[in-house]
Amino acid sequence: HASVRDGLKMSSARSFGFIHNDVKDLERLLSKYRENDQEQLIFVAIEALYSMSGELAPIERMVEICEHYKAILIVDEAHSCGVYGEEGRGYVDQLGLADRIPIRLVTFGKAYGAHGAMVLGSKDLRTFLINYARSLIYTTAISERTVERIYRNVIDPDNEDRRVKLKENIARFRRVFSSETLISDEQSPIQILRGTRNELQLLNDRLKKANIAAKVILPPTVPEGKECIRIVIHAFNSDSELDLLIQTLKQQK
Numbered sequence: 001h002a003s004v005r006d007g008l009k010m011s012s013a014r015s016f017g018f019i020h021n022d023v024k025d026l027e028r029l030l031s032k033y034r035e036n037d038q039e040q041l042i043f044v045a046i047e048a049l050y051s052m053s054g055e056l057a058p059i060e061r062m063v064e065i066c067e068h069y070k071a072i073l074i075v076d077e078a079h080s081c082g083v084y085g086e087e088g089r090g091y092v093d094q095l096g097l098a099d100r101i102p103i104r105l106v107t108f109g110k111a112y113g114a115h116g117a118m119v120l121g122s123k124d125l126r127t128f129l130i131n132y133a134r135s136l137i138y139t140t141a142i143s144e145r146t147v148e149r150i151y152r153n154v155i156d157p158d159n160e161d162r163r164v165k166l167k168e169n170i171a172r173f174r175r176v177f178s179s180e181t182l183i184s185d186e187q188s189p190i191q192i193l194r195g196t197r198n199e200l201q202l203l204n205d206r207l208k209k210a211n212i213a214a215k216v217i218l219p220p221t222v223p224e225g226k227e228c229i230r231i232v233i234h235a236f237n238s239d240s241e242l243d244l245l246i247q248t249l250k251q252q253k
Contacts, residue, residue, distance in 0.1 A: 001076065004045055010135065013043075020050075023061045030069040042071040048080040048091040052222055052230070054184025054192045056080075056091060063100050074103040082111025083166065083189060088159055112153040116142045162235035169233050169242060176246045193229045193249070200229055203249070210248045212241075 008015045016033075019025040026044065033042060044066055046057050059075065066073040077090040085093030090106065092098055103121045108114040119129060129136060142150075166189060174186050184191045195203070197218070204216045207229075214231045222228065231245070 001047065001051075001078070004076070007135070020053075021055060021057055023058055023065060026062065027065050027069075030065060030071055034069045034071075042069070043074055044071050045074045045076070047076040047078065048084075049077075049185075049188060049190065051079050051190055052192070052217060052226075052228075054182075054188040054190035056185045056188065059092065059095055059097060059101075063097055067100070072102050074105070075101055076105045078105065078107040078117075079110055079190065081106045082154075082159070083163065084187075088154075088163060108150045108153070112150065114150045114153050115146055116150060166233065166235040169235065169237050172239070172242050173231075173233055173246065176250070189233045191231045191233065193231065194227065195229070197227055200227055203229055206248050206251065207245075210244055212245055212248060214245075 016029055018029050030042065030044075033040070044062065046059075046062065048059065049056055063073060075092055077092065080091040082088040084091040088111065089098075090104070092101055092104060103119065103125060105117060105119055107117040109116070119125070170187065170189060173191065174182070182191055183194060193203070200216050204214070207214050214229055217228050217230050219227070
């Protein structure tokens with residue numbers, strides 16, 4: 001995410017990328033840098049659900065690798081909190097790995113429809129961030145009214161019904177389009193259709209005419225050759241809306 005890249009620059013830490021969701025490449029890098037220095041602090045930052053592909057990270061294997069090489073895994077749950085896990089606690093919670101991941105990030109501006117974010121971690125981590133994180137120290141605190149709204153939205157008793165409805169809507173959409181057509185995980189509310197710029201623009205025009213809000217994603221937001229239409233399925237989408245979406249997409253084919 002762009003904000004993560006900005007954070008890396010602010011930290012002055014050396015940073016290296018590994019192939020997307022590739023555990024072998026991650027292990028290769030960790031092995032290389034741990035071999036050179038047994039004491040250096042190594043962080044591995046990933047997202048649980050990637051917003052530009054709709055793919056879930058192979059977190060279970062990444063946890064094992066990070067534990068083996070004594071690296072600290074940071075999981076951004078921006079797009080997975082509120083959707084996965086018991087009471088919407090996130091994909092990490094759904095996998096039963098909350099106790100093995102030192103740092104998690106949760107945002108309230110996605111599924112919860114509010115504003116702000118939080119870092120989940122140990123008391124030492126919280127104390128460190130409060131005293132040394134300049135981006136936190138020199139920003140305006142969230143208002144009490146915003147905190148109240150976040151609290152109401154997170155504990156809303158209707159959320160579980162919404163999660164059930166969301167799963168039904170995703171399944172309804174996925175029954176029509178094969179995994180060969182969609183690159184996204186079958187559980188993901190974010191579904192991605194790839195194509196050429198011309199194909200995507202024509203599809204975008206069709207969707208607009210049908211009053212369907214879906215977004216064409218072009219470089220530099222995604223790499224060249226990864227252009228796509230990003231479809232986000234919601235719990236409040238009716239069956240007729242989903243049928244219209246499916247019909248419009250199938251017409252393009």
